[in-house]
Amino acid sequence: MGRLRRSRAHHARRDVHRAARTRARTRDLDQIQLIDLDPKVCVHRAALEAQPIDYDLPGLAQHYCVECAKYYETDNALKSHWKSKVHKRRLKELKEPAYTIEESERAAGLGRENKRATAASSSTPSAAVDAIMS
């Protein structure tokens, strides 16, 4: 057995060891996208940006980046973070649609599309043909 792949294992991720630690685990991309950045519920975002003072969190939880789910010590640190590569990359990642339960069910053939097709075929054959054609 040869050497297992060690190089190029992480693209532009500065501290992989810290990210892998469970105690440093932050919110996942889909949690941020579907809960924190939900356009229908803008309360979440406002609540996250104006959190009550928490002495256990960095900067008393007053400087929080919603997209990255990270606390910063000072306002300047947060502002320079918004200009940083890490944050811009995160914004790009968040623009892509999150992996949802519906998608996994569709992949397994349990999705809504499947259900609709069977319901249509049981009612009228012409409706089923229309469903297939469209």
Ligand SMILES: [Zn+2]
């Ligand atoms: Zn950020």
